Amino acid sequence: MSDLLKVPTMADFMAQGKQPEVLFWVGCAGSFDDRAKKITKAFVKLLNNAGVAFAVLGTEESCTGDPAKRAGNEFLFQMQAATNIEVLNAYEVQKIVTACPHCFNTINNEYPQLGGNYQVMHHTQFLKTLLNEGRLKVEGGKFKGKKITFHDPCYLGRANGEYEAPRDLLRKLEVELVEMKRCKTNGLCCGAGGAQMFKEPEPGSKDINVERTQEAVQTKASIVATGCPFCNTMITDGVKHQEKEAQVQVMDVAEMIANASEL
């Protein structure tokens, strides 16, 4: 399978004197986390399939600085931002797509003040444009009629007001979309944001991901769809905690579309 993946880098494009249509910002989770790598690959398959001339930065990509900033280390964040902006500006990047809402938020909202101005899209937004342009076909396939709930990543939803792009894609898959009680503007965090992903939670009565997953399980959905590698990890852990792996799957919207088309 993987030999079918075409993943050109910005350096490749530059060597040919060309500009890609869009830069795919993979992010740390998408590059290194085993679960998130599958999302990355699914998204690349969709890009390849739609004939999108994209490129990645590859080894020239570095953490956007989101966890550093949210942990209070503004200094480290700005150092990361300065380095990344230098690379992006050197390649004259105009348009960026990423499968991570944290990268999306940081580059879209926090880089402009530091000299990085790009058109940034979350991968669900980008896929929706491809769909609208007729470059991507989204069909129900094996998800048709299945009960699916969508978990809003905070940094896509509340932080940036995007609730519909992922849901529109899911509807295209002809699934039965059921909402959790806390959804959209009232969506409950998975527990990973604000650098919590990288530390143990403070003492409490329950872990946030367990609270969230219980709500997801209550919907009786067979798949919890999301659009963030960190939400994916947290909810997957929550499903395991409740020993519901056999009944509930956690999938990224991009994976579902790729799967439906049997890519």
Next chain:
Amino acid sequence: MEYIPNILFFLLLVAGVGYFTKNIRKVIRNIKLGIPVAINDHKKERYGNVARIALGQSKLLKRPISGALHAIVYLGFIIINIEVLEIIIDGLLGTHRIFAFLGGFYDFLIGTFEILALLVLVSVVLFWTRRNVLKIKRFLSPEMKGWPKQDGNIILYFEVVLMGLFLIMNSSDYALQQMEAAHYIQAGSYPVSSLFVGVFDAMNQSSLIIIERTAWWLHITGILIFLNYLYFSKHLHILLAFPNVYFGAVTPKGQFKNNQAVTAEVKMMMDPSVDPFAAPAPDAPPSAKFGASDVMDLSQIQLLNAYTCTECGRCTSECPANQTGKKLSPRKIMMDTRDRLQEVSKNMDANAGVFVPDGKELLKDYISQEELWACTTCNACVEACPVSIDPLSIIMDMRQYLVMEQSAAPTELNVTMTNIENNGAPWPFNQMDRLNWAKE
């Protein structure tokens, strides 16, 4: 002699408004202790927010029961205040129901006030029940013990007394009008107070006048006391909600503010022409403090936020950390900020307007590190606030102080940050392996 009531009224009004003005000036002085923020952008959007969120109560109504009750009390407050204008004019000029010349419209106004007063009374009783009888979680948080709980109830008692006096005043006035007592002009309609006018049947005119006058004087005195109570309570939101919503963020919630002091440092570090060993110029300003450990390090908007908070607790009830039993409560962050600011204010009052360091700080003395590190920065609190308060920004500023001034991050986060610094990822993977996934 005949002007004594007018003079008394004038003195009462001057005292009531004067003391209130003095305290409001103190609020302004205290807010100005914060870092100034220049806001003159997005005017249209900001006025739109004031119209929708503050005047239109759009966010309050997201919770239908408390939202509807609040809308009634709010409407009652605004509309019944037209009556206060008449009372003030009457009090100063010695007239009675000076707006009576409006005729049918006056009847309509007074009738509306009465119905609203009754609705407010009902709402306030329901509010009291919610706070004291029903076990609503957001009113039972640890930060609501003691004074905050009492404060919430005192405000409700004020409303009951004021509405009650208003109706007694109208009812006795109506009885006097029916007796055709001198000075009591036939005006107004009394759909509510006429219902219990029978209580006064057995009374003679002079006792009725005493009741009417007493209710009238107590009502306006009560309003002035309530006005002055605002500063000492959580209730300043009835005034500050409007400017607070105006100054609320108009950028995406995910956009955290850029720390300019740090930008300056980073620029200097990356500038090869800077001499790293140069002594600072003698007139150089002292180096900036990164983040916030006390109220003076916060922005003026954050301090306005603290005075605006009315402790409804919607933020806390939406907070994922709080819902799962962590110590963090965004409402407490706002209450602590205000309490510390008031402490600083008293310190300044006692020291001729200058703050004398008291060895205390907002951080640690009020807000613990445990609370700050429990936040997931999910913005649920910011979204939930009906008056655009941003508790998250205070949490972030304090985290910045902990990390950049004190190196006091939790150990795991220090590891994460070292990884980002060394390999450009929060995990210990080599940056050169970033594209390996494409070949796997």
